[in-house]
Amino acid sequence: MASSFRDVTPYLLILLAIATLGPLQFGYHLAELNAPEDVLTCQKKSVTRLGKIVSLVTSSTSKVGPSTTLADCIPMSRSSFAMISAIFTVGGLVGALTAGPFTSARGRRPSMQMTAAFYLVGSAVESVASSVPIMAFGRLLTGVGAGASTVIVPLYISEVAPPSQRGFFGSFTQISINLGILFSQTLGYFLSHDSAWRWILGAGVMTAGAQALGLLIVPESPAWTACSKGDVDSARRVLHRIRGRHVNIDEEVEAWGEADGKLPGEEESLLASEGGASTDPTLVSPRPISAKADRAHLGFTQVVRDPLYRPAIIAVVGIMFAQQLCGINSIVMYSVSLLRDLLPISSALLTIIISVINLGTTMAASPLPDKLGRKTCLLASIIGQGTSSLVLALSIMFEVKILSAIAVLFFVALFAVGLGPVPFIMASELVGPEAVGATQSWALGASYVATFLVAYLFPIVNEALNSALGGAGWVYYIFAGFALLWALFVIRNVPETKGRKDADEVWGRVRRTD
Incomplete structure (x- = not known):
C-alpha cells in the first residue's frame, strides 16, 4: 500500500476524495433506514439506551423550546417499509441505465454534478417527509444518484489514476461505499429516537452539498477530453497537473490516439444501441472472443x-x-x-x-x-x-x-x-x-x-x-x-x-x- 502512494500527488488524492463521495452516499443511503426503522415506523420512541436518555431530556425541555410541524414518525406497515427500502434500488437501476450514455456524451464531471443534485434533492425530500409516498419519492431520487455513481465514478477513477495502480485505486469505490454504511450506522446509533432520525436523512443533504462544492475544482477526465472532444492539449495539461510535472505521460497520451474516440472499458447503458453492430454474415463462423477488429461494439x-x-x-x-x-x-x-x-x-x-x-x-x-x-x-x-x-x-x-x-x-x-x-x-x-x-x-x-x-x-x-x-x-x-x-x-x-x-x-x- 505504501508503494502505491509513493508517486501519487496530493492533487490526485483530493480528486479521488471528492469523486468517491458519490459511492459513499450510495452506501449511506443504502443503510440509512436500518437503525431508525422502529422509530420511523412508530413502533418505538428509541432503539438504544442512549437514545432513551436523550429522548427524556429533550421531552422535558421541549415545552420551552421551539415547536415543529414535522411528525415524530410515519405510521406504516411492514410491507410499506419494505417498499420504501427497496425503491432505492429501483432508482439505482434507472440511474445505471441512463448514466452510461449521458457520461459518454457530456463527460464525467457534469455527470457527477448531476448525481450530487439527485442526492441533494432526494435527501431533502426524505428528511421532511410526512407520508409513505413522499418518503418513497425521496428514496427514489437518491437511488438514481446512487445508480449513476456506480457507473460514473469507477470510470473517472480509472481515467485519472496512474495506469500501473488502477486496480488499487479502483478498490476505493468499494471502500467508500463501506465508509458510507459505517457513517449512517453510527449516526443511527445516536439519533434513532423521537424525530431525531430526520437528522440521519438530512445528513445526506450536507454530504451532497459538500460533493457539489468539491466538484467545482474537479477537472474533466483527460482521457474523455482527448477522445470525445478532441482537445488533446487541454487533456495533456490536466494530466500533467494530476500526475506531476516530473512524470512522463507520453504513453497515456499515445493510448488516447489509439482509442479512436472510444474509451477502453467504457460502460454502456442497459439500452445500449445496437445499430452500429456489423451484419456481415461471415461473423456467424467461429472467431476469437476478443476480435475487436472484426466486430463493432x-x-x-x-x-x-x-x-x-x-x-x-x-x-x-x-x-x-x-x-x-x-x-x-x-x-x-x-x-x-x-x-x-x-x-x-x-x-x-x-x-x-x-x-x-x-x-x-x-x-x-x-x-x-x-x-x-x-x-x-x-x-x-x-x-x-x-x-x-x-x-x-x-x-x-x-x-x-x-x-x-x-x-x-x-x-x-x-x-x-x-x-x-x-x-x-x-x-x-x-x-x-x-x-x-x-x-x-x-x-x-x-x-x-x-x-x-x-x-x-x-x-x-x-x-x-x-x-x-x-x-x-x-x-x-x-x-x-x-x-x-x-x-x-x-x-x-x-x-x-x-x-x-x-x-x-x-x-x-x-x-x-x-
Missing part, C-alpha cells in the same frame, strides 16, 4: 443472443445474484430490527461493529483476488457465508446469543473476501473489448434487480416464516440453501480469470479442460 441483447458470449453473461448475472441472494443486505439494511433482543449487546451497536469489520476486511482482503484467484475467493466467500447463515439460524433458534453475534460478524467479513469485490472485477474479464460495455450493463442490471428482491422480500418473508413456524431465524436457512446452490453454480459456470491475458485464454482453457 455489441449491444445489450446482442451479447445474450450470441452463443459465443452467452456463457459470460450467464456467469456474470449468476455471481451478481449470488452476491445478493446469499443475504448480505439482510444485515446491512435490517440488522437492527432483525437482531434486537437476540444478542448480548445492543443490535444498533453491533451494527456499527459489523460496519467497521466490513470496512476493515474489504481493505485487508483487496489483494486476495490477485493472489488466490477470483474463483477461489468467490467460493470461499459463498461457502463461508452459507456456513455462517446456518450457524446464525441455529444460534437464534436456540438462543445462543454470543454465537449469534459471532456468526453475524463472520457473515459480513466473509462477504468482503470474494462476493463483495470479485463480481465487479470479473464482469470486464470474461469478454473482449467489443462486448465489455454490454456485459457491464448486464452485471449492473442483475445487481440492482437482486438487491431489490432482497430489500423488498426479506422483511416480509422473515415475518411470515417466524409467524408460521414460530421463533425466529428461519430465513437464514433459506440463505444457507442459496449459498449451496450458488457454490455449485460457480464451480460449474464461472471460469478462473487470474493470470489470463484476455477472454480468449479464459474460455479457451475452459474448453480444453472440458
